[in-house]
Amino acid sequence: MSGIQRTALVLAIIGAINWGLIGFFRFDLVAFIFNGQASIISRLIYALIGLSGLYAISILMKPKEELGRDHEVEPQR
Template sequence: MSAIQRTALVLVIIGAINWGFIGFLQFDLVATIFGGQESVLARIIYGLVGISGLYAITLLLKPSSDLEGDDNPQPTP
């Protein structure tokens, strides 16, 4: 898994945790940490999480052998 894929995955996980807090506790963790929903930093984080979610769609559509990388080469018959 490449660095971009790992970064996207981390940001998607952050977004999922934040939405879990919003859904269950009515608490926006990103807004709390970065100074409210209208702050520039919070909006940047929201944007990065959104872009990462879109990128994660491409990971979903890739065959698992493409995601494994060179560490586990597939044998050829």
Template sequence: MNVKGLDYTCLTLSIIGAINWGLIGIFRFDLVAFLFGDMSWLSRIIYTLVGLSGLYLISTYGRICQVDDAR
């Protein structure tokens, strides 16, 4: 997978995580737990992937700065 594909995948997972946190905050409804079970192995994998995606997306700040400096 190229970097652009990884960026889109991580961004999509982070958006899913953000929507889930919004649902938790507003309605006390955990969509991931509802769909895959409360802390089942599948829901834990999803939570882990969302967290790793957020950590990876921190690197986009560096890439944004490089693009801005190139202009």
């Protein structure tokens, strides 16, 4: 898995955790850390997490063989 794929998955996981906190406890961690949902930094974080979620869809649709190519060892002849 490439670095950009790992980054997208990490951001998507952070977004999922934040949504879980909102759903269970009505607590928005991103807004808490960056002084509200309307701040520029919060909106940037939300946008990056949204784009990461969209990119994660492409990771989900890739065949298993393509995902494992980064760590494959060439067979010896």
